Amino acid sequence: MKLIKTKGLVLSFLKYRETSIIVRIFTRELGLKSYIVNGVRTKGAKSKMAFYQPLTLLDLIVYDKEGAGLNRISEVKLSKAYERIPFDFQRSSIAMFMGEVLGKSIYESYHNESFYDFLEYALGLLDEESVILVHYPLVFLWESSKYLGFAPNNANSFFEELTDEAYHPAEVKEEMDYLDGLIGESFACTHKVHAIFRKKLLDHFLMFYSKHLESQNEWKSVKVLRQLLE
Structure with a gap:
C-alpha cells in the first residue's frame, strides 16, 4: 500500500452505516477512486462533510492499494474555496x-x-x-x-x-x-x-x-x- 499526494474533484457520496460515507473522487494522479470516510456524519464532525460536497476541489494524501475497491484518505484540505x-x-x-x-x-x-x-x-x-x-x-x-x-x-x-x-x-x-x-x-x-x-x-x-x-x-x-x- 502506497501513500499518494494528489488533487481531487468530488463527484458524489453515499451514506454508509451510522456515521460514515463512501465518496467518489476524480483524482488527478489516480483517476476516479472510491474512498470510505469514517465518522464524518456525527454532530461534532459536521464541518468535515463540507470537504465531500459535489464538485469540491481538494488537496489529498490517499492510501492506494492495487486492486482495492475502497481506499482511505490520510489527509484532506480544501484546494479552492468558491466565492460564487x-x-x-x-x-x-x-x-x-x-x-x-x-x-x-x-x-x-x-x-x-x-x-x-x-x-x-x-x-x-x-x-x-x-x-x-x-x-x-x-x-x-x-x-x-x-x-x-x-x-x-x-x-x-x-x-x-x-x-x-x-x-x-x-x-x-x-x-x-x-x-x-x-x-x-x-x-x-x-x-x-x-x-x-x-x-x-x-x-x-x-x-x-x-x-x-x-x-x-x-x-x-x-x-x-x-x-x-x-
Whole structure:
C-alpha cells in the first residue's frame, strides 16, 4: 500500500452505516477512486462533510492499494474555496448539471490528467463574475466530449451522428451556426442566440451523450438548466 499526494474533484457520496460515507473522487494522479470516510456524519464532525460536497476541489494524501475497491484518505484540505458557485442559484444549478454529466461519463479508475486540469479550469471560470452563463453548459458539454473521446469535428458531423432523429439541414441551421461558434470560441463565445435554439442544442447534446455513453437514464438536473438558458 502506497501513500499518494494528489488533487481531487468530488463527484458524489453515499451514506454508509451510522456515521460514515463512501465518496467518489476524480483524482488527478489516480483517476476516479472510491474512498470510505469514517465518522464524518456525527454532530461534532459536521464541518468535515463540507470537504465531500459535489464538485469540491481538494488537496489529498490517499492510501492506494492495487486492486482495492475502497481506499482511505490520510489527509484532506480544501484546494479552492468558491466565492460564487455555492451562493448563486444559476452557478450552483450549472454545477449540479456538471456533476451529473461527470457522474455518467467517468467510470471507476478512469484516468486523464488533462481532463482533470480542464475541469479545474472550467470550475474556476464558473466561479468568476465575468463568465457568460447562458453559453457555459453547452461549451462544457462540447469541451468535455473532446476529453471523453467522442467529440465530432464540427457541427455538421455532430448532427450526422444523431441518426435516430430525422432532420433537414435547413431546420437545424441556427443550431449548427451556434455550435460552430461555440466550437470556435469556447467559453469566450458571445453569440446572440435565441433561447429556443440554446434549448434545442442542449437536448441534442444530451441525446449525443446518451448515445455515446450507452445510457438511457433520465437527466435529472436538466429541468432547472433549461430555465437558465432563457
